[in-house]
Amino acid sequence: MNKLKLFSTLTLTALLPGVAFADQCAVLSEKQAKAAVAAISLTQRVGHLCEPCGEEPTEIGGPTFDEATESVGIRKWDGHSKRNQFEVLINDQPVDLAYTYVLMSTSTDNGAKNYVNLALLAGCDASGVTPVLKVGE
Secondary structure, eight states, X not given: OHHHHHHXXXXXXXXXXXXXXXXXXXXXXXXXHHHHHHHOOTTOEEEEOOGGGTOOGGGOOSTTTXXXXXXXXXXXXXXXXXXXXXXXXXXXXXXXXXXXXXXEEEOTTTOOEEEEEHHHHHTOXXXXXXXXXXXXX
16 A cells, blocks of 8 residues: 555655646745845836736736836735745735846837846746746847
8 A cells, every 4th residue: 555655755856847837936035025026116017917827928918017006015925834924916816926027118210129037136036937028029
């Protein structure tokens, strides 16, 4: 019976690497949450893209990628951890910084917009995401 449990555990572990991307930077230290909020100004445009989920940067252009920032905040995460952990809210919705991009500049040459990954700005390690997306080239 122990061999069956070991085989099941190893099989499950081998299948989970693709799942490991979920919620990479949704729960943060207080320092990371404050850094993320400091990187966003009100009225700044934000976007959401989950590349590890299979979304493509070429699909950008929908209403979730040029969203106006009306409110930004931090709240204590209500999870099961005993540590002080926080989440960032944009427009009253919790976000995963790994899949959230902030408009940082617009090219004067071709009008392309440069969106920077918010996890990068907050110091949260995120895997499988593009650090800077150029939209509208």
